[in-house]
Amino acid sequence: MPKSVLVAAGTGKQGRVVARELLERGHAVHILTRNPSSDTAKELQSMEAVLHAGDLGSAETIQTALDNVDAIFLAIPVNPANPAAEIAYAKNVLEAARNNGVKNIIYSSVARTGEHESFPGWNDDYPMAWYWKNKDTIEHMVRTAGIEHWTILRPAFFIQNFCRPEVEYMFPGLADAHELRVAFNADTQLDLIDVSDIAKFAAAALGSPSDFSGKEITLAAEKLTAAQIAELLSTISGEKITVDYINDNQAITLQKQGHIVIEAQLWQRDVGYGVDIESLKRYGVPLTLLSKALDQGALKWLSQQVGLSE
Template structure:
């Protein structure tokens, strides 16, 4: 039996599921913190081999139970747009993990933090507090006294799959990709399973990955090419519709999805693909990702 055990936070999410998958493949034991063990996504990672622990980051007792016997933690959190909840929850988790004997934390944050002037760049954007919160948690992680690795991934390929596409691109089911990007926007794309591969590589080799901030993207894909690839994979035509500047300005005031698209217009400039590839861990192309998840492609266009 493996002596390596990792606690995965938000284990049913896109990243968490990828981490669970690669941990199990590598022979690790996995403690998965989940809100509802009966929920289908929780059952799915249990079927992979994870041990489910019911709880949340606001319940210290549940974190203590889940962290018992763990040597590593994968930390990723839902952003907060209104307060410092993300920072408070991370501080609690890190304290509990350290007391439990955890030695290494891999923390997944966000690519915009590669902008050295991110606070000035994003100030005033509706989604900015979420980015600033992740920066604050990064500081907590670096100051935790644990070995740490920070991963800053790009645009998730899974944003174009069901069920998340109903939020990220709700008109895609009708063959329309309506976005607030610019015509030349190139998305630095990442398969969340590849995030899992990087996280596990870091856990396996803390001497190499410890103390590193790693930016992750496998390719930079223009929004029209994204539509072409979805059309190719689904067999149905997808067209891109760009919101006008006026539409974007109005709709982004209270919509974090549209605000996030505005922030992502130049996201490709914040990651070096060759540097990411230099870690020697393969990336999945968007075409291969869509082929792998063909049943979840949105749309089955009406």
């Protein structure tokens, strides 16, 4: 049965793809965005999504956007300069959801949430400790919000991080110098997920709450080394991509300068998302491998987005 769903943040990497997936499946989609005149917002509007100009920081605008809405897909932007905002946004959404009688919430968190205290060397000064604590706190808030159905999706690393505009920040040197610079070992495997697979799981959870309610599902489609990723990106772009392994001394210098991408890569090397991909088969949701994505026609999109051939 078609549902009415609020997608927030509606124009982000996940939100825009979730919105498209739900619209294609016949659901009514509402989008919360600070900027309804952005290209993404307008594209979603042209597909019949209802735009709500609003901010996750404003309980009032969220309340308005939730009028007659049955369900929410929630992916909350993070701001390293103001980590507390993520919690405040979650609180605003969950309170408004309760007030409006929302029946189902699908919250997109991150793989390994809740396990931070078991990370080797964990303490309050652990790199990006705020990130792990925030996700854990919000998951707890979702479970205890009193909403009839909740599902927590825990995606690993987005394939979209190799695309513009994220690539400029996540992998400086990749788009311009064709170098994949990573603080990985040669055998480090990165767990990857395409955001369209998050959308498929969200749609499944929305369509079948009895199968997904109360579930916490960690998501990845494959695990690839930097060399394997570089090879695939070379195929996509037609450019020779090489891997530049950042050594420990360089990594520590960058880390001290506050490069959180390096901190994240060191975490991916030393801890990692550790997704049990096999266990996802039981949901019957197809997953998109990077190599399969090429066969399925993503080549053009990725080559344009990655911009490696410029």
